[in-house]
Amino acid sequence: DAGVTQSPTHLIKTRGQQVTLRCSPKSGHDTVSWYQQALGQGPQFIFQYYEEEERQRGNFPDRFSGHQFPNYSSELNVNALLLGDSALYLCASSLGPKSSGANVLTFGAGSRLTVL
Amino acid sequence: SQQGEEDPQALSIQEGENATMNCSYKTSINNLQWYRQNSGRGLVHLILIRSNEREKHSGRLRVTLDTSKKSSSLLITASRAADTASYFCATGENAGNNRKLIWGLGTSLAVNP
Numbered sequence: 001d002a003g004v005t006q007s008p009t010h011l012i013k014t015r016g017q018q019v020t021l022r023c024s025p026k027s028g029h030d031t032v033s034w035y036q037q038a039l040g041q042g043p044q045f046i047f048q049y050y051e052e053e054e055r056q057r058g059n060f061p062d063r064f065s066g067h068q069f070p071n072y073s074s075e076l077n078v079n080a081l082l083l084g085d086s087a088l089y090l091c092a093s094s095l096g097p098k099s100s101g102a103n104v105l106t107f108g109a110g111s112r113l114t115v116l
Numbered sequence: 117s118q119q120g121e122e123d124p125q126a127l128s129i130q131e132g133e134n135a136t137m138n139c140s141y142k143t144s145i146n147n148l149q150w151y152r153q154n155s156g157r158g159l160v161h162l163i164l165i166r167s168n169e170r171e172k173h174s175g176r177l178r179v180t181l182d183t184s185k186k187s188s189s190l191l192i193t194a195s196r197a198a199d200t201a202s203y204f205c206a207t208g209e210n211a212g213n214n215r216k217l218i219w220g221l222g223t224s225l226a227v228n229p
Contacts, residue, residue, distance in 0.1 A: 004158070042204055042219040043159070056216050090158055102147045102166070103208050103217060107158035
């Protein structure tokens with residue numbers, strides 16, 4: 001049973017460029033959440049996708065956008081990269097709001113983005 | 117936004133000792149979860165305690181929840197070097213379909229062999 005897979009694992013970009021990160025959720029999960037984690041900090045919620053729509057969003061600018069595909073996989077796009085966007089980007093999958101269970105997340109290993 | 121505040125920020129103990137980490141939160145919650153993160157990797161779910169529970173055990177883990185004080189503690193007994201990691205609490209809110217978790221800053225645990 002595959003867990004959450006993310007790609008790429010590491011990437012280096014320069015300021016002003018754009019980046020796309022990809023995530024495949026755990027089998028059976030239909031909801032994908034994206035988090036940004038700076039070094040030494042806790043995860044910061046970016047947004048959550050369910051049924052191909054952005055359902056919730058954290059305090060991130062419009063430069064951060066996403067998409068969910070019919071197979072539940074997801075992409076995170078960041079435009080006009082800033083030095084401060086350097087972080088570990090984590091994807092987490094879970095069961096959607098129609099599930100009676102608690103929102104327990106399964107995380108991928110993350111994509112380490114360095115902006116120079 | 118961060119809600120949970122873990123205490124202490126860093127903890128260093130010897131193998132075999134117990135490690136206790138605390139988490140405080142601000143709003144009404146549906147559940148509280150603890151996750152573990154090895155250096156630079158993804159987080160792994162450890163244990164969930166619901167707002168109507170006071171204590172829960174899983175192997176060497178013991179979690180308590182005091183909703184009157186809006187706080188939780190995670191106890192790791194008989195620690196091992198492999199327990200070295202960062203530990204985060206995350207709270208799930210009571211808000212209908214709002215299934216966003218709010219995270220603390222984490223406790224960095226070092227278990228010395």
